Amino acid sequence: MLIRSNGMNLLIDAGLSARAIENHCRRLGVAIESLSAILLTHEHSDHIQGAATLARRAKAPIVGNSATLNALRERSTADFPTLTLPTSSTITLGETTVRSFPIPHNAVEPVGWVVESGQGRIAYATDVGSITDDLREAVRGAQLVIIEANHDIRCLWHGSYSPQMKAQVASPVGHLSNEECAELLAERMEEGTAATVWLAHLSRQNNAPSLAKRTIEERLAKQKCVPHRVEVAMRDQPSVSWRYGAQAFQMSLL
Ligand SMILES: [Zn+2]
Numbered sequence: 395m396l397i398r399s400n401g402m403n404l405l406i407d408a409g410l411s412a413r414a415i416e417n418h419c420r421r422l423g424v425a426i427e428s429l430s431a432i433l434l435t436h437e438h439s440d441h442i443q444g445a446a447t448l449a450r451r452a453k454a455p456i457v458g459n460s461a462t463l464n465a466l467r468e469r470s471t472a473d474f475p476t477l478t479l480p481t482s483s484t485i486t487l488g489e490t491t492v493r494s495f496p497i498p499h500n501a502v503e504p505v506g507w508v509v510e511s512g513q514g515r516i517a518y519a520t521d522v523g524s525i526t527d528d529l530r531e532a533v534r535g536a537q538l539v540i541i542e543a544n545h546d547i548r549c550l551w552h553g554s555y556s557p558q559m560k561a562q563v564a565s566p567v568g569h570l571s572n573e574e575c576a577e578l579l580a581e582r583m584e585e586g587t588a589a590t591v592w593l594a595h596l597s598r599q600n601n602a603p604s605l606a607k608r609t610i611e612e613r614l615a616k617q618k619c620v621p622h623r624v625e626v627a628m629r630d631q632p633s634v635s636w637r638y639g640a641q642a643f644q645m646s647l648l
Pocket residue numbers: 436438499501521
């Protein structure tokens with residue numbers, strides 16, 4: 395995810411190769427040298443692949459808690475610039491405020507991110523095993539909510555994963571189902587202000603974009619919700635962008 399805000403260019407995670415991310419950035423008019431920071435959620439390979447190389451090339455720090463940065467160092471052959479940010483603390487980059495919050499997931503110290511710039515607030519949480527008060531608080535005031543809708547629970551149980559994998563994905567430190575995502579959003583939309591929602595981190599085997607969108611929209615239609623827009627961040631192509639003070643662009647996940 396690329397967020398452009400008041401002259402700052404922030405990446406959240408870097409799960410593609412450095413070259414692929416560089417190409418996507420260039421298409422969006424962002425030279426890799428102008429990257430300001432890479433905010434890391436956790437050390438799983440689908441989130442870190444290009445991070446170290448990009449940080450070195452851009453001379454931009456990878457921002458994360460010390461446990462996650464140490465896990466990344468163990469997986470990297472060369473050094474890279476870092477900025478340690480304890481979970482739940484805030485830093486200001488230019489006029490943009492960035493805060494991490496804890497999320498339940500089977501990594502060393504996984505986090506989600508809240509990025510604020512002027513009026514605009516973006517909440518980002520993928521790889522979320524279960525809904526917590528920290529997550530509720532993060533999405534409450536955000537105009538752009540980027541949230542995991544990983545799997546349809548029936549597709550997962552009837553699908554091709556091993557019993558162990560199924561249990562792992564469905565566990566409270568695994569991934570968020572469409573149904574759980576819908577519950578969180580229904581709560582958010584009932585009490586909150588209007589928002590755009592990007593459904594992210596959809597499983598290729600256990601979900602489909604149309605199924606995720608339909609499940610969430612049907613749940614939201616059941617109760618009195620504020621106006622909202624639900625879009626799917628496709629895994630194989632940059633598909634969504636947003637502008638509200640800050641700008642956010644989703645990149646291809648492949
Ligand atoms: Zn993960």
